[in-house]
Amino acid sequence: MAARIEALAEECMVEAALEVIGGKWKLVILRHLLQGTMRFGELDRALPGITPRMLTRQLRELEADGLVRRTVYPQVPPKVEYSVTAMGASLRDITAQLERWGHHYRAWKLGGDGDGADG
Template sequence: MQARVDGVADECTVEVAMAVLGGKWKLVILRHLLSGTQRFGELHRAMSGVTPRMLTRQLRELEADGLLRRRVYAQVPPKVEYSVTELGESLRDIADRLEQWGQWYREQFPGLPG
C-alpha cells in the first residue's frame, strides 16, 4: 500500500484515505463484500453501470491496498472469490454512515441526480 500513498503529506490523512478509497466503485465494491464473499460475476451483476474492465481494476487496487482478498481455486473452469480482510472490515462503520447519509441526501433533494 505504501507506494500508492507516497508523496501525500503526513498531516493530510484525508488524502491518504482518498488515495486508497477514491474512485467511483471502490466503496460500492466494499459495501457488497461486507455482506459476504462473492465471485466476480455476482459483483458485476450487483453493480449496474460498471464495466468488467473497471471492476477488475478496482478489485486489483483494493487487493493491493490490503482491503480485500482474492482466493483462486485450482479447478476448471477457474473459480475466484473476493472477500474483505480485517483491514477492509474496519471500514464497515464508515460505509454504513455513508449509506445513511446518501439516503438522507436523496430525501432532501429528490430532484437532483445521484
Template sequence: MRDDITDSPDYCSIEIAMEVLGGRWKLAILKQLLSGTQRFGELRRALPRITQRMLTRQLRELEADGLVTRTVYREVPPKVEYSLTEVGRSLDDIAGLLDAWGRWYRGVHAAGPAASQGRTTAAREDRAAV
C-alpha cells in the same frame, strides 16, 4: 498498501483515505463484500452499471491497498473469490454512515434545488444545535 501514500509526509489522513477509497465504484464494491465473500460474477450482477474492465481494475487496486483478498481455486472452470481483509472489514461503520448520508442526500434533492436548500440549512442548524 502502496508505499507512496503512507510514506509521504505530504499526505494528510483525509488524502490517504480518499486515495485508497476514491473512485466511483470502490465503496460500492466494499459494501457488497461486507455481506461476505463473492465471486466476480456476483459482484457484476450486484453492480450492473460497472463494466467488467472497471470492476477488474477497482478490485486490483483494493487488493493492492490491502482491503480485498483474491483467492483463486484450481478447478475447471477457474473459480476466483473476493473477500475483505481485516482492514477492509474495518470500513463497516464508515460504509454504513456513508450509506445513510447518501439516502439523506437523495431525499433532500428529490424535491428539487429550492426545497433542498431549505432542508440543507435546517439540517445544518440541527447538527449545530447538537
C-alpha cells in the same frame, strides 16, 4: 501508491484515505463484499454500469492496497472468490455512515428546503 500515502501522512489523513478508497466504484464494491464473499460474476451483476475491465482494475487495486482478498481454487473450471480483509472490514462503519448520509442528502435534496443541517 505507498509513497504517495506516506507523503500525505503528515498533511491530510482524509486525502490519504481517499487515495485508497476514492473513485466511483471502490466503496460500492467494498459495500457488496462486506455482505459476504462473492465471485466476479456476482459482483458484475450486482454493479450495473461497471464494465468487466473496470471491475477487474478496481478489484486489483483494492487487493494491492490490502482491502480485498482474492482466493483462487485449483479446479476446472477456475473458481475465484473475493472477500474483504480485516483492513477492508474496518470500513464497515464508514460505509454504513455514508449510506445513512446518502439517504439524508437525497431526502433533503428532494425536499428542497433548508440548508441540510437538520437531522
